[in-house]
Amino acid sequence: MADVIITGALAVIVFLIVRGMVRRRGRGDCPGGCSGCSGSGCPGCGGRK
Secondary structure: OHHHHHHHHHHHHHHHHHHHHHHHHHHOOOOOOHHHOOOOOOOOOOOOO
């Protein structure tokens, strides 16, 4: 029973992380923030450097 609860909790955490990454990408933000951006792949970071 504990295995099911732990697996469910991990699945929820992974889902929330992936959903946040997809939402950021949809807004045009860099997945790792502008500090990890090379410039060309992140449309919103070019003017912030």
